[in-house]
Amino acid sequence: NAGVMQNPRHLVRRRGQEARLRCSPMKGHSHVYWYRQLPEEGLKFMVYLQKENIIDESGMPKERFSAEFPKEGPSILRIQQVVRGDSAAYFCASSLTAASPINYGYTFGSGTRLTVV
Amino acid sequence: DQQVKQNSPSLSVQEGRISILNCDYTNSMFDYFLWYKKYPAEGPTFLISISSIKDKNEDGRFTVFLNKSAKHLSLHIVPSQPGDSAVYFCGENRDDKIIFGKGTRLHILP
Numbered sequence: 373n374a375g376v377m378q379n380p381r382h383l384v385r386r387r388g389q390e391a392r393l394r395c396s397p398m399k400g401h402s403h404v405y406w407y408r409q410l411p412e413e414g415l416k417f418m419v420y421l422q423k424e425n426i427i428d429e430s431g432m433p434k435e436r437f438s439a440e441f442p443k444e445g446p447s448i449l450r451i452q453q454v455v456r457g458d459s460a461a462y463f464c465a466s467s468l469t470a471a472s473p474i475n476y477g478y479t480f481g482s483g484t485r486l487t488v489v
Numbered sequence: 490d491q492q493v494k495q496n497s498p499s500l501s502v503q504e505g506r507i508s509i510l511n512c513d514y515t516n517s518m519f520d521y522f523l524w525y526k527k528y529p530a531e532g533p534t535f536l537i538s539i540s541s542i543k544d545k546n547e548d549g550r551f552t553v554f555l556n557k558s559a560k561h562l563s564l565h566i567v568p569s570q571p572g573d574s575a576v577y578f579c580g581e582n583r584d585d586k587i588i589f590g591k592g593t594r595l596h597i598l599p
Contacts, residue, residue, distance in 0.1 A: 376532070378532075405586060405587075407589075413591060414495075414578060414589050414590055414591035414592050415533065415578055415580075415589040415592075416589075417586055417587070417588060417589075420585065420586050427585070428584065428585070428586060463532055463533070465532075470585045477523045477525070477535035477538060477580075477587070478535070478587065479535075480525075480532035480533045480534070481532050482530075482531055482532045483530075483531075483532050485530075
């Protein structure tokens, strides 16, 4: 079991381009969460998805950001027309059930570091 | 509105001594809190949790205390080791997601 896999590890985009971040959850996990860590900031919740459904997107910026978790394939976080303020580390986590297991929490991936130039 | 607050951005502790990391919360309705540890360029890893029905949970060198009347919890690490140098995030489970604080950077001094 390779754990939560995120790719790419590093992504550089010019302002105005699109960024696509991928997350493959742990085997058997159908719940995926995306978090963003801005420089010198904490982990900010963005969106919670279950297979083919967005359950909670209360942390997603209103524009340019979208997320999906199709029936087949990884979860994708898409940022359109990136700006410098989007530069951050984006982390994906997965869990087996909707209620995060108290004994071991979510499992996080190593993150994608997005740099907008 | 920051619902989970870690008011100390950083903390330095001598190796072998006790490290105490603090977290305050505002919401009275929760299931449990979790602590995560994060090294640079890595994802956060789960450390320890505590249920709302308990006031203490212990796992080896790590103990978490929950004071519901003060809406405060703390993570104790004893004895502190060099490998404990990391950023520690306090998280509150709410609505099937975890809301994290801004983190505290712990430096273990030789």
